Amino acid sequence: GFDRGVSVGNTLLDAYAKGGERGVAVARKIFDQIVDKDRVSYNSIMSVYAQNGMSNEAFDVFRILVNDKVVTFNSITLSTVLLAASHSGALRIGKCIHDQVIRMGLEDDVIVGTSIIDMYCKCGRVETARKAFDRMKNKNVRSWTAMIAGYGMHGHADKALELFPAMIDSGVRPNYITFVSVLAACSHAGLHVQGWRWFNAMKGRFGVEPGLEHYGCMVDLLSRAGFLQRAYDLIQTMKMKPDSIIWSSLLAACRIHKNVELAEISVARLFELDPSNCGYYMLLSHIYADAGRWKDVERVRMVMKNRGLVKPPGFSLLELNGEVHMFLIGDEEHPQRDKIYEFLEELNQKLLEAGYVSNTASVCHDVDEEEKEMTLRVHSEKLAVAFGIMNTVPGSTVSVVKNLRVCSDCHSVIKLISKIVDREFVVRDAKRF
Template identity: 50%
Template sequence: MRSMPSASLVITPPKPSHTPAPEHPTYPPSSYNLSFVIHKAKNITHLNQIHSYLIRRGLETDPVLNFKLQKAYTSLGNLDYATTLFKQYPNPNVYYYTTIIHSHALRKLHNQAFLFYVQMVSEGVIPNAYAFSAVLKGCPIYYGKCIHGQVVKLGFESDMYVGTALVDLYSKDGDVYCARKVFDRMPERSLLSMTTMMTGYAKNGDVDEARLLFDRMGERDVVCWNVMIDGYAQHGRSKEALGLLREMLLANNVRPNEVTVVAALSAVGQAGELESGHWIHAYVKSNGLEVNVLVGSALIDMYSKCGSLEDARLVFDGMIDKDVVLWNSMIVGYALHGFSREALKLFDEMIIKRIRPTDITFIGVLNACAHAGLVSDGWRYFDLMASEYSIKPKVEHYGCMVNLLGRAGHLEEAYQLIKTMKIDPDPVLWGTLLDACRIHKNVSLAEEIVKFLLEHNRMCPGNFVLLSNIYAAAGSWEGVERVRVTMKKNGILKEPGCSSIEVNNEVHEFLAGDLKHPMSKEIYEMLEEINKLLKARGYIPHTDVVLHDIDAIDKARSLEVHSERLALAFGLISTQPGSTVKIVKNLRVCPDCHTVMKLVSKITGRKIVMRDRNRFHHFANALCSCGDYW
């Protein structure tokens, strides 16, 4: 290959008076027959035989046959042969270059594709629309902008395929503004170009703008629906995602596929809407959709997040060909519910079956150790990653270890682990350690950590909230006030606690002290009944968890109307006696509500399943699956 010019390329269009030679030279009829034979080659062995035949007869340099061989080797997955053939041809035209560029881009070899593009323009070969759209796929943004300039100079910006490739280029880089400018200048927009633009808004967080584009589409294929449903799901807007799924099912010209199902199941898992999950699963079965690894792992993940490990395990056991993704989903599910021994047992089974674990596997395993306080086991698995499987720990693995050590009271050890990490700790990692300081009321270490974060400009809004809670738990109201002043000054708001419960396919949400629900009167009557039964069994409120400087009576009253208790009361009056009550909370369940849930499970004979920010709790007969360790 000739020397590569700089990225700032200059392309001079051919003079109008110049008549270019024909791109495809004339060739004898026999070449047509051989071209057809090459096109029909079904595998590499068959193609090699044809190639040998051409070499024996001195036809390997025939421009058409060389070109056809190059395309055939590419389509059959042998890019090395295709590249060798390309280099053997003395003066490749734009079609040869476009094919080799497209072949490399298709296999995500974008640097090599760009080098061929550079060679093409340095040889004076003028790119066409297909060459531009091929090289722009996956192209680094810096080179992409250079190519964009050449696109404009040669008058290809109005081409629908080139415009779509440019929209995709800027969208993937997060530059929605430039993507929209290119999109708006396109004289003609295809379904693909509109879908590409919509994808770039959805992935970069502007889901509402993406929905406006979606609503303006005259024609929508399954990809459009999938992009929009997944966009809602990825940004935590599960209601809109499921609402759009229902609209899709009412449309006559489109049918959900496996990608639709995976996106919808993700939304269901976020919302914790088990009945919706059952309905989607039933739809998959009744409509003949394949329960492949992707769908199977999504079902396991959804059932786990909706509190039904039984359903998750049924899906897992029903899958014939289990790959590592399925094993990971089930291990993570067990860990999420605090069934640590089951998770570790499944890991052992996986190793016996010679399924090689991945970094995700160890996240599940280390989480299982963290939820059970298995410190020595945690260190053993953490070391096993690198020593046995050559997996370098990521920030998530360090996060699991910090969580494990912190909850077990090994705060200084967790702090030293963070400080000696070979990768940069993220805000979540520091937040995990600060939360452990709150649990163990270690104010001095929390202050040391915050000082370090402030000095290194790493303090995030959530850490201020944690520091305030640490001071409150320790009764340092002066410290609480200092942090609150700082939070107010910087516009930092504390996330309010919210709990939800699904009854008869409808999700009901509650905030602390909520009076907006139509059945508020009945809910508060049930709360009074619960309080009487609790006091009769010797229950004493844990008023120390109230993070406000108020008297003991007001603290007790504030505990009584926590959002999870309102959801519990509504569940007790709205579901059949003996049925399981399932609650989802956006924050960590407080110790007092945790005690109440255990007692109510004994009093009512009901199982209560609660998903909080960190894990699941299964309350039954005055016990919790977490063993009071969470």
């Protein structure tokens, strides 16, 4: 055990932080073997859980720490729990931590304050984040960047671009990450003129050398705006080798704009860079399906099968009474599954009455329309939304986080459900809100 060497145990915990499921299991075993756990021990294991998307486990450890009469927690502890809350969209827990921060007089702690801003933004409460930002007496570049990024991810590019000059005027110099946030905001809003202006000002005015992330934002910006050839030309002029993020941005835009030729060029580069990422195969499969090229769809699937590639399961998270619930597509494991499916059927009838027509193009299978419609009905985000409506008071907001991108049909359905039940839904996926 580590009872006579807690520092060794803490060091090992940190080493296993990014080791995936196996690393997490080993880290927990080490944590349990430390007899005289200190604050660092608790912070480290919570960080391991938070970094690996295991928010409930991080919250459980925090509850144990709160009840510990010997070990006290600090600003790093609170920032770690806020990180777990932001990853899972656990707004209620995030608010509780914010209350604890106020009680401890840590609102002016720049690390904690920035974590609060990030948590509220990622839980869909950007205006609450702004209030917390405005209350901060000491703001550093991370604080400003977190707020700019929050506006960008919610599609409020105008507010992000108003805040950026204010940051400069306050004497805080933007850094590498700040420009990623500014360019991402321009990309989400399709502001290619403003994006180009700030991209060109980076090095000349602020001395920040554009990196892969900045080029990635610009490629995404041009691609979203439909300038696929310009995006491809920009990639060709890069001083550094384009990474998978840049090529995948172009590939995703090729689906939107139905450009099979550029898609095949992009995916060829992606297969060289990251041949085991099944997401690229799936996206190419969707592009072929949209073009009606079912033989090519089957060919891509056979390549995936031969290489032993399996699509990672999509899941959606929803916090209720301090517990994060997970839903998979067609979930059969949740305790309330029968009630959820029954309620979904009722909602589906109301959707049809409201004029809803399913977008079966979201289903990449060469099957009949009825089967595609049935598949769409049980997507994880729809199950989470139904569960949220059933288990919260009328009029309250339902927040859902998905690990993959939300399909276009679910976007449309959730907007309609919002009108039908007179509720606000906050849905965050792998890309944005």
